[in-house]
Amino acid sequence: MSGNDNFFTIDKFDNYSLVKINKKPLSSELDSFESHLELTSGNHIIIDCDSLNDIERDCIRILLKIHLATKKENKILKLINVNTVLLNCLKKDGFDSTLRFAKNLQDALQEIGITPKRSISTDFIDSFLQSTIQVLKIQAEIDVVPGVFEVAKTKDQGICDISGFIGIICNNFNGSVIISFPEKTFLNVLSRMLGEDITSIEPDNMDGAAELTNMIFGQAKASLNEKGFGLKMALPSVVLGKPDSFLSLHTGPAILVPFKSKHGDFFVRIGLTV
Amino acid sequence: MFDPKTKVLVVDDMLTMRKIVTKILRELGFIDIAEAQDGNEAWEKAKSGHHGLIISDWNMPNCTGLELLKKIRADKDLAKTPFLLVTAEAEQQQVAEAIKSGVDQYVVKPFSKEGLKTKLESTHKKVAARISV
Secondary structure: OEOHHHOEEEEEOOOEEEEEEOOOOOHHHHHHHHHHHHOOOOOEEEEEOOOOOOOOHHHHHHHHHHHHHHHHOOOOEEEEOOOHHHHHHHHHOOHHHOOEEEOOHHHHHHHHOOOOOOOOOHHHHHHHHHHHHHHHHHHHOOOOEEOOOEEOOOOOOOOOOEEEEEEEEOOOOEEEEEEEEOHHHHHHHHHHHHOOOOOOOOOOOOHHHHHHHHHHHHHHHHHHHHOOOOOOOOOOEEEEOOOHHHHOOOOOOEEEEEEEOOOOOEEEEEEEOO | OOOOOOOEEEEOOOHHHHHHHHHHHHHOOOOOEEEEOOHHHHHHHHHHHOOOEEEEEOOOOOOOHHHHHHHHHHOOOOOOOOEEEEEOOOOHHHHHHHHHOOOOEEEEOOOOHHHHHHHHHHHHHHHHHHHHO
16 A cells, blocks of 8 residues: 555555655645555554654644554554654654654564564573573582573673583574583583593583583473473584684673582573574 | 393484493493494494494484484384483473384483483383383
8 A cells, every 4th residue: 555656655464554654745645644544543553764854743643643543442553763863853842752662663563562572581591590500410410509690791701611502593582502611610510420530621522511501401492392482402512712703603682690619610691693 | 120231322422421321331230332423323333233222312413313213113123122312302292202203211311320220220121021022
């Protein structure tokens, strides 16, 4: 559906309508705009203002009218891709407190609840914490205690001498889990797992980091999938140190959980792929 | 329980896990233990090795433990070989698929020596019952 001279287009989807305003409308075009919008007000409406730097008061009034109509139907109208010039224009007349905004289409769909929120829930983190405690207890007979988790401040925070990592593909997001050990902690853990004294990281023992990651992921996956996360099966890998190729894979936002034990400290880092 | 002289094939792509399983088996008295690092290598060894027990990881590259199990069960010479699957991901759907494919028992990682011993005893009982039928 489109208005005269393509000043706007409307694409209707199952759960929402996407209205693109392609240029500042003429006063004579607004009646047509209003009547087209009224036809969509029974659904969520997302107005894409990407091409707009200025807007007529009459046009804003139409948006407010449709906003109220959608609200009556328990639906939401959101403006997306609103640039600073346009936002200031709306602020000047106080319309910014009435209308609702989202950064872009993806955020709008998540905020409305049409697509799942792309975030790491505490349920998700807790499953990995419990799984880490259990795996270290059973496989290495080590009691570990999680510290307070935080958002990682840098792309290499918590990355130590040897890391096991595994990709996460699930319903809500894609990302990764990294279990990272200082050398001394890793050697202590591995020595207890194998029942022999391991004194250095060697090619034939470094896959212990991947195996621990695999077990932690597997335990967490089982409990998370019971809650509907839909985690897919994945193969773990191991990496030494902080090579750029590795760090560049993990630049998205990440939650960092420090673990302490009498055999050494280590980190679990759960990150999103950007 | 299995005779300690039973020839065992341990299959896992992770050397560390092969070492853990082998260490526990030795502590339980087993002396003849071979290793393979994926399902393909295990298949070659199984065809010529006359193993009395296969303990295989599930999640491996190239040929998974489940694929190896299906090949073993489809081979007239190897079909009755006791087969224990090791998995880090014990979800109901997976377990059902393994049982359908003829696994004798499965063990979930992480596991202790006692945990593996219990599973081996259970596998042995199941296999003994199958042979006596």
